[in-house]
Every structure is written in structure tokens, then in C-alpha cells.
Amino acid sequence: MLNYIWFGMMLISVVVGTIAGNIDAVTEAAINMAKTAVEISIGLIGIMALWLGTMKIAEESGLVQIIARALQPITIRLFPDVPKDHPAIGSIVLNMAANILGLGNAATPLGLKAMEELQELNTEKDTATNAMCTFLAINTSSVQLILPATVVALMGAASNQIFITTIIATGLSTIAAIIAVKTLEKMNRFKINRDK
């Protein structure tokens, strides 16, 4: 699916850019975005190091395991394929906690750590497991309790009003993500061992 969307976007861009006379802008965007992608990745190194370092302390002092055990009733249902004492559960729980608290900077490194640990359980290394898809869907549905700092800065006093609408909307999208991922994983189209 990603193959077609990726290629489709670029093909449409070149066709539309040619017709609309924006082809120079398309070229420029391609080159600039390639540069931006590297800048974002390099910029992540420091923040990643900070949170992964702190996380390591939390892990070695047993803090992660305490939190993971407390949330076991939920994680066991969401990730039935992951053994309940696997380190991946700890990282997943911390990633969600960081998201809920609106700590986007901390959430990404923890999420990437969780993916690495989920990959250890994967038997087909280039294909996503059910647990990975569930984790991603919950992540992209943006579970959060605290408004992003940027939104508060932009909305000023009106951010008080959108607090409640944002929590309800985000709750609904997370529920939708869980239902969608659990339904889709059973469909033939998305089975792991389908013949291509």
C-alpha cells in the first residue's frame, strides 16, 4: 500500500506540476525536503541520547518494570503476541505515558526503542507484526491529556475551551485506531503469509 501511495504522490506531483507550470517548485521541494529529512534525523540524535540514557537508568533501577506490571491488564489485551515480561512492554508503556503527558520529544526515542524490542520477536524481519501495527496505530491516533505547547501558544485564552473537545476527539480516535487495527489484522489482505 505504501508503495503505491509513495509512487502515486510523486507521479501526480510531476504531472500536476507540469500542467500548472510549477515544475521548478516541485524540483526545489524534492531537493529541499531531502535536506530537511537529514536535518531532522541529525537533530534527533541529542534528544534521543538524552531520553534513551534516562530510560536506561529507569530500566536498571527497576522503575520500568514496576510501571509495566501496573498496566499489564491493558497491555496484555492490546499485545497478546508479546510475552508479558518482555522489555518491549516497558518501552511501549513509557512511550504512551510520554504521549499522554504531551512530551513528544521523549515519546519518539521511547517508541523507537519499543520497535527495536518488538523486532526481536519478529520472525519475518521485513514485515510488520500485529503488535507493531497496534502500537503504531495507537501512536498515530495521538493519545494525549495535555494540549501541545504550540497549540496553547497560538490559541491563548481560547485554549481553555478546546481542552475538553481535544480530549474527547483524541479519545474517540484512539478507540477507532484499536478497533480498526484489531479488525484489519484478521483480514486476508493483510495476513502475514500471503502469496504475492
Place this chain on the structure above:
Amino acid sequence: MIDYLVAFTNELSRYIIPLLLVGIPFYGLVVKKVKVYESFVDGAKDGFTIAVRIIPYLVAILVAIGMFRASGALDMLLIFLSPMLNAMGFPPENLPLALMRPLSGSGSLGLLTDLINEHGAESIIAKIGATMFGSTETTFYVLAVYFGSVGIKRSRHALAAGIIADTVGIISAVYLCQLFFAQ
């Protein structure tokens, strides 16, 4: 009540990061006698490898998104979709943001800023926009980065589920705001 709660959580959010940065080593060193400096450095080493590993995936996704936006294809899609959305009661002013949100964090933040400047923070359009922004994620970016970091090429149903979640978030934002803030 709500005002107080919001002020409290916003105030609290300023202290979360400093508290975590101090609280975790405190627990490790004082309670569990862990060598906190050594463990920090050990964990931090992974930061570099992971960040470098996601570069090719991020380049692929961001280039495609950048081209799509620059070509004018996104604007065309908006013009094409607006009559249908009008009929559903979806304000056309909020559509660019809804379409941009899964693709680009900085792009959608730019659109939200523009909406708030244009219509004012007290307008329903700005409130819908801000709710949308807060209740959805940059799905394509998250997918590229997370799967890219471990070399997953076949993402199966993750994209479809992410898009469904975003759609529900966006539609909820529109109808909730109309319910709460309509004059």
C-alpha cells in the same frame, strides 16, 4: 472548574521534564544504588545509531510530500473535495489542515497558525482547527520513522488503521466543536 483544571495541567507540564530528569536518577542512585552515570552513557549510545538509521526512510517520505504540496496537487484536491464536504457540514476552511495533518507536522502547524491569524482564536474555525491538530498525528511521518528504524518494508495494515484513526479524530473535532461552540 475546567479553567482551573487547564491552568493546573499547563502549569504542571512545565515541570514534567525537569522532574523526570532528576526523579529517575534519584530513584536509581538513592533507592536502588544503580551507577546512574554509567547507565546513562550506555543507554545514550543507541541514540546515534537509531537516528542515522531512519534517514533513508525519512528522505523518501518527506520528498514525496514536499513535491505533492509544491506542485499544487494538494490545492487541486481541496477544490475537488470542497462541494462534497460542504454538503456534510464540514467547513471548507478546515479542509487543508485536515488533509495536511497526517502528512506534515510543520506544514499543518503553519496552516493552523494561518487559520488563527485569519479568523481569530475565538472563532469556531480556529477552535475546530486547534482541536484537529491536538487530536491527530502526522501518521506518515510516524510510520516512516518507526518502521524505518527497524527496517520494516511491508507495513501491512498499519497505514490503513492510522488513516482511519485520523479520519475519526478530524470528524470528531468538527462535530464536537459545532456541538460545544455553535452560537
